[in-house]
Amino acid sequence: MANPILPVQSGANLPGLETEENIQKAMAQDAEMDYYEDALGLEPGDVEEEIVELEDGSVIVNYQEKQSPRKNPEFYENLAESFDEGTLQALATEYLDLIDADKESRSQRDKQYEEGLRRTGLGKDAPGGATFDGASKVVHPVMAEACVDFAASTAKELLPPDGLVKSNIKGEADRIKEETADRKVNFLNWQLTEQVPEYRDEMEQLLTQLPLGGSQFLKWRWDEEQKRPICEWVAIDNILLPYASTNFYTAQRVTEVQDITEDTFLQRVEAGIYLDIDSEYSSDAPLNDQTRSEKANNKIEGKDMPSKNIDGLRRVYEITCFMRLDEDDQTQGQRAPYILMIDETTSKVLGLYRNWEANDEKFEKLDWYVEFKFIPWRGA
Structure with a gap:
């Protein structure tokens, strides 16, 4: 299996961080950094290194290298709230056609x-075998066993009990750098083993499905309700890429198909992630079409689609893409990465977010998905 590319980003969370308490804390930290800059005669931006050593041997640790959503909430706001309805409708129509x-x-x-x-034979409908009258089918669980064995052996490397993260100090190492690296390693390992309890379970599901699908994806996002990062496995049949894509991370657009309940939809509206559009839930609303993979998996799970949409399932497309938006004063119409959210039921835009760091003049895309490849091959 190819080693996955782990996205590294600091301070890149889209909505939900704009609480008054967090903003006040960020302002206090900014004031403290301004005080030290004035005392040392530094201009803003002079402090680029994480650790600055002074002449007397003391050091200043810079924790404010990049602006986070807490420090600059306006940059990370939902642009759909300020764009006119005509522009949003044009985007929704264009991207729904591209998704098809x-x-x-x-x-x-x-x-x-x-x-x-x-x-795998777990759904009792394995393809092939005899088809004449009176014939019996025997399915050997060799593929299921192989998937379990692969996941178990891979988990030993990717899910060690003491944590996956290790440090790598570039350049000449000293005591301060080593201690800083150790703190970072301990914190990240604590996150993966304790703060994010679902990480192991999601990874185990991903690894068992990886040989069957060829590629699988792990998505990270910030959860404002739990005040911590969370992760979830996204199956390959719920990720759509353009025909011309040659690499997942450089694709013109990546679409995640999300089938969410009415309760989850309302939670995201209340959290400010989605626009509050005019859409009422109805149990008579048709259920969304399932992929062939999902239907096959439902047989393995032993579940059938209900006759009524009692949970209010609805489909939302979350599209990580590059666009040229003249309406965005940060780009002046230049090509830049965005996250676009569209409700399939109403064909309306729910959210539009900038997907790069504030003050990043290169508009470098932030990656929220980690791709796991079973066999690296041509294309995406």
Whole structure:
């Protein structure tokens, strides 16, 4: 299995961090840094290193290298709140058409994943075998066993009990750098083993499905309600890429298909992640179409789609893409990365966020998904 590329970013959380308490803390930290800059005769931006050693041997540790959403909430706001309705509707129409094209171009990948799930024999509908009258089918669970064995052996490397993170100091190491590195390692390992309890479970699910799907994805995001980062496994049949994509991380657009309940939808509206659009839940609303892989997995799980949409399931597309928006005063129409959220039921934009660090003149895209490849191959 190819080593996954882990996205590294600081302070890049989209909505939900703009609480009064967090803003006050950020302002206090800014004031403290301004005090030390004035005392040392430094101009803003002079402090680029994490650790600045003074002539008397003392040091100043700079924790404010980049602006986070707490420090600059206006930059990370939902742009859909300020854009006019015509612009948003044009974006929704354009990207819904692109999503339909991406579904068609990647439909074979869904079929391949479905066949892998069926050949495990766990759903009692494995393809192939005798078809004449009176014939019996015998399915050997060799593929299921292979998936479990692969996940178990991989988990030993990726999910060690004491944590995965290790330090790598670039340049000449000294005591201060080593102590700083140790603190970072301890903190990140604490996050993965204790603060984010679902990390191991999501990774185990991902690893068992990786040989069947060829690629799987782990998504990270900040949860304002729990005040911590959370992660979730995203199956390959719920990720759509354009036909011309040659690499997941450089694709023109990456679409995650999310089927969420009405309760989850309302939670995101209340948290300010989505716009409060005019849309009422109805149990008679049609359920969303399932992928072939999802149908095959439902047989393995032993569940059937209900006749009524009692949980208010609705489909939302979260699109990580590059756009040229003249309406964005930060880019002046230049190509830049954004996150666009569209409600399929109403064909309306729910959210539009800048997807780069504040003050980043290169508009470098922030990655929220980690791609795990079973066999590195041509294309994405």
